[in-house]
Amino acid sequence: MPQAHFYSKPTSVYWTCKALLDGRTISHQTEIREVHGWRLGAIVHRLKAEFGWPICTEYTSPGRIALYRLSPDADPTKLRFPKSAKSLCKEEVAE
Template identity: 60%
Template sequence: MSSNNWHSGKTQIFWTCKALIDGRTISHKTEIREVRGWRLGSIIHRLKAELHWPILVEYRGPDNIAHYWLSKDAIVSELRFPQSAKALGVKGDAAQ
């Protein structure tokens, strides 16, 4: 997979990966507030479909807002990362 095929900003992709490996539950509203992004659903789809991240989703509230989190069974060191978030997969860098 080429990073050129991602239509989301590199900051948004990095933020999404970091938030998930940090154990956060994130939604589109969280992404807008923190990184002014609009592509969370697309990023999640690509992480799941192309990189096989075990991301779970729950739709909440009357508007069925998607909330995403990484499965507790996920082993971060075994995840494949998109180019813009490769540093997160290097031991010791995820906490930065």
């Protein structure tokens, strides 16, 4: 029997969207520690390319670890969400 809220489960995509919306700066190490995920770079790329999220990327030295955060001027109400993070969308929650 299929689960009713399959796309609302806290997946790596959901976690990434929530962390960015919460104003956090996240890295691959943070994703591994918190949700045991391994694809943060791919998730961020998809959010930027497919969904138009204004995500800023900075790199640390000397390890050149990528740090991701949502642009400070981003309007969360105008963001498009992947299926697994639709529950984060204000319009979806209000319904």
